Amino acid sequence: MKLLAVETATEACSAALFVAGGILERFEIAPQQHTKLILPMIDSLLAEAGLKPADLDALAFGCGPGSFTGVRIATGVIQGIAFGLDIPVVPVSTLAALAQGFFNHNTAELDVVFAAMDARLGEIFWGVYQRDSQGFAQLIGQEVVTPASLVVAPELRGIGVGSAWSVYQDELQLRLDDKLSYFEAQHLPSARTVAKLGVHGFAQGLAVGAELAMPVYLRDKVAKTELERKSV
């Protein structure tokens, strides 16, 4: 199977190609440059593999949560390609990709990640992930958008991963207390892990058609209606 993946929900912009059992990747930290970079990245991946767009079998994308605009760039790109080629799409959580990136590089006995990314407006995107028997990041409970001081975690010891751990380290440490082993804030989600989770999700039957490949924002209330403004 040949699967193309993109991840643009944070300041990192990346594309990856799963082909012949391996993964090729382009990755750049490039705030505001995603629209310029993403298609050339995809193009160069296919060129390296000697493939044409029509050779692709499936797609995966980091569907968020993350920057609303960033998530929509990935969604738009993937919807356009999926519809153009009539191939299926596996939506992959950006928090899962973040956790998976950590698991890929760490074989320590600690198998739980507290994935947390800054969501602005005093909140964070939060999800607890556990490494399953095959090494894939698996969500425990639900992903939420929440103030850092109110996060909910199961009775498991884990590692904090993601940008919220630099912005809200005090609140998170206080809240998690001895459930927290240590944290590493510098990790970013990447298309490589989206591809890995995408291939896995595809095998599990999680692929959908282009029009069902949708962003996950978590924050759903973004404006007040006229009625709501009047009643304040």
Add this chain to the structure above:
Amino acid sequence: MYVLGIETSCDETAVAIFHSNKGLVHHLLYSQIDMHSEYGGVVPELASRDHIRKLIPLVKQLLQESGLVNADLGGIAYTAGPGLMGALLVGAATARSMAWALQIPAVAVHHMEGHLLAPMLEDKPPQFPFLALLISGGHTLLVHVNGIGQYKLLGESLDDAVGEAFDKTAKMLGLGYPGGPKLSALAELGTEKIRFPRPMTDRPGLDFSFSGLKTFAMNTINASPKTEQDKADIAASFQAAIADTLSIKCRRALRQTGLNRLVVAGGVSANTQIRAALTLMAAGENADIFFPRAQFCTDNGAMIAYAGCQRLIAGQIIEGQAITARPRWPMMELSAID
């Protein structure tokens, strides 16, 4: 060549297919107006969210109803600006990557060039050169048009656009969003009882200013007993002042340029009284006047597919693989095609 056109610059998701020889094949539009009206105006983030939900289903339906498949397409045109950044990005990212997947050219279209060329979709299209009056939600432009991309700006609004003046005045009259068509309907029930100013008509030049009319409307509304009839009369008076002002400036521009064709486009050109006033003025000047059909005055995919098709035929694939969205993009920067 079949060209798919995609428009997502503001609060309508619109798509169309134009064929270089056969003309317009099909067009569809989904309006977000009901959603935004609850908020009293367009909420950019909600607009972007809705575009990404609706765009692909709309393209799918468009192709199906046209009896076409992806492989029939020779190019994809999308509105790259001006407009709301997030909304533009949805159309741009989807269009550009769909074109990449099909290995066909994509072309970034200027929204106002789309409006300007909309009358080309009618049975008797105007020939170049002509004078164009573009009146929409964000723009009021008088342009000397020698050909596609050959534009000379003659005049513009120094403050509010005409459509904006309509919408703001409608809001003051307690009409919902978007107010232009509602104010116009209310004006039908009234007469021009109050003499509104005709801004900037008493001095030379082709620029406009409409923010004063809005203030005048506010004062007039406050001073009136606010009965339904008062409101209708104020609406009629306001609309008459706009129609008159536009006519005076267009007459001046026709005489100044020696042009004998006038094209009127953009959302406000759907207004019947403005159409009537401009038609009367043009007749007096021995000029021919051209409008788009009402549904192509406001945002639509057909005008984008048409404009993109012209640029594609001319071999203007003006971009590499960047997904282009330009919220601000002066129309005079466009390149000419012959």
